[in-house]
Amino acid sequence: MTLTAPQAPSVPRVARPARPGGARRAWRTVSPYAYIAPFFTLFVAFGLFPLLYTAFVSLYRVELQAPGDMEWRGLGNYTALLGDEYFWLSLRNTFTIGVLSTVPQLVMALGLAHLLNYRMRGRTFLRTAVLLPYATSVAAATLVFAQLFGRDFGLVNYALGLVGVDPVDWQNGTVASQIAVSTVVIWRWTGYNALIYLAGMQSIPDELYEAAAMDGASRWRQFFHVTLPGLRPTILFTVIVSTIGATQLFGEPLLLEGSVSGGISHQYQTLGLYMYEQGWGFFHLGRAAAVAWVMFLLIVVLVGLNALVARRRSRKEARR
Numbered sequence: 001m002t003l004t005a006p007q008a009p010s011v012p013r014v015a016r017p018a019r020p021g022g023a024r025r026a027w028r029t030v031s032p033y034a035y036i037a038p039f040f041t042l043f044v045a046f047g048l049f050p051l052l053y054t055a056f057v058s059l060y061r062v063e064l065q066a067p068g069d070m071e072w073r074g075l076g077n078y079t080a081l082l083g084d085e086y087f088w089l090s091l092r093n094t095f096t097i098g099v100l101s102t103v104p105q106l107v108m109a110l111g112l113a114h115l116l117n118y119r120m121r122g123r124t125f126l127r128t129a130v131l132l133p134y135a136t137s138v139a140a141a142t143l144v145f146a147q148l149f150g151r152d153f154g155l156v157n158y159a160l161g162l163v164g165v166d167p168v169d170w171q172n173g174t175v176a177s178q179i180a181v182s183t184v185v186i187w188r189w190t191g192y193n194a195l196i197y198l199a200g201m202q203s204i205p206d207e208l209y210e211a212a213a214m215d216g217a218s219r220w221r222q223f224f225h226v227t228l229p230g231l232r233p234t235i236l237f238t239v240i241v242s243t244i245g246a247t248q249l250f251g252e253p254l255l256l257e258g259s260v261s262g263g264i265s266h267q268y269q270t271l272g273l274y275m276y277e278q279g280w281g282f283f284h285l286g287r288a289a290a291v292a293w294v295m296f297l298l299i300v301v302l303v304g305l306n307a308l309v310a311r312r313r314s315r316k317e318a319r320r
Contacts, residue, residue, distance in 0.1 A: 051296070058290040064283035077290035087291075089266050090274035093178065097253075097270060098246030100182035101189075106238055109190045110231075113197035114223060127198070130191030142184050142255035146171075149180045149256075171257050174267040181268050184252045189245070193238050200234035201227060236310045243302050247295055248272055271295050 058078070061071040081087045116127055133141070148155045149170035157167040170180045204227065212222045228235075250272035253262055260277045262269025269277075271291060279288030 054289045054292050057286055058293050060286050062285040062289075064279065064285055067285065073286065077287045078294070080287060081290055081294065086266055086269070087274060090262070090269045090271050093262065093266075093268055094247060094249065094270045094272075097178050097182055097185075097249060097268065098243065100178060101185035101249075102239075102242040102246055104182075105186045105190050106193060106235070106242065108186070109193035109238070110197055110235075112190065112194040113201060114227070116194065116198050117201045127195065130194050132191070133188050134192040136188065138188070138251040139255055141188055142252050145180065145184045145187070146256050149183075172264060172267070174265075177256070177263055177268040181249075181253050181256055184256070185246075185249070189242070193242070196238055197231060197234060200231045204230040232310070232314075236306065240303050240306050243306065244299050247299050247302070250276070271298075 057070075059072065059074055061073050061076075063069070112130060116123065116130070120126075149157075151157065151167055151169050151171065154170070156170070161167065168176050170176045208226050208230070209222055212226050217225065249270045253268050253270050253273055254260065254276075256268070257263060260269075260273050260281050262273050271294070275288050275291040275295070278284045278291060
């Protein structure tokens with residue numbers, strides 16, 4: 001009798017996946033950049049290149065009739081702006097109209113979002129309706145408001161006359177015309193910002209409101225101590241976007257009266273209108289490019305100040 005050692009069971013061989021070839025490995029490395037390449041291509045073509053070329057043109061004397069004839073001026077276009085009283089007037093008008101339109105707009109949007117956040121009938125319809133002014137054409141909205149603010153037959157002066165107020169010349173008065181332009185901006189952008197605030201409110205946890213209610217906090221206290229702190233990043237975003245929009249304001253003041261000068265005495269001429277007047281009214285493309293870069297630098301400074309104030313406030317609250 002012979003004894004044989006038991007044979008070990010054979011282990012099936014698992015086929016190893018084939019290594020990708022060189023072309024496939026290269027595509028895996030390059031594919032993420034290929035997917036984002038269209039965006040950066042469009043950004044360079046329509047964003048970065050115009051920005052740099054505008055800075056280049058702002059250093060030359062360029063006329064619209066002969067754009068190929070360029071004369072070096074250095075910072076001459078910028079110093080000419082500093083000596084132009086209408087530049088400072090347009091800068092002041094941009095600031096005042098921006099404040100008159102941004103502050104009421106964001107306050108009204110915050111209150112409107114707070115109402116839309118409640119459970120009520122027709123919430124979907126109301127949320128859609130508040131966005132309709134934003135979808136309306138700038139030209140159509142401004143032309144309608146120009147009729148409403150008419151001096152002789154405007155509906156606003158008619159309503160003021162019912163309460164004994166004399167007719168207001170909305171297109172020639174300094175403060176009145178700026179209020180008229182700001183009203184158009186407020187009407188168009190309040191609903192848009194309200195939906196942004198509404199989205200921010202819905203991201204706040206319900207547990208915070210429940211805890212505040214258990215502590216006896218009223219709805220007003222919940223709004224000030226729960227909603228507003230939770231909306232701080234959203235409010236900062238809307239302030240920055242509204243600041244950029246106010247600095248670039250162009251369509252509303254242009255179509256209110258149809259003049260690039262912003263009224264008889266330039267009383268509501270913004271930086272956007274001033275740039276258009278320099279480039280396409282007086283044919284000074286070099287100076288218009290300088291105005292564009294001043295607007296860009298102004299936006300950078302204002303956005304930086306908003307971010308700095310928000311960061312300091314968050315640091316103070318973190319220390320507390």
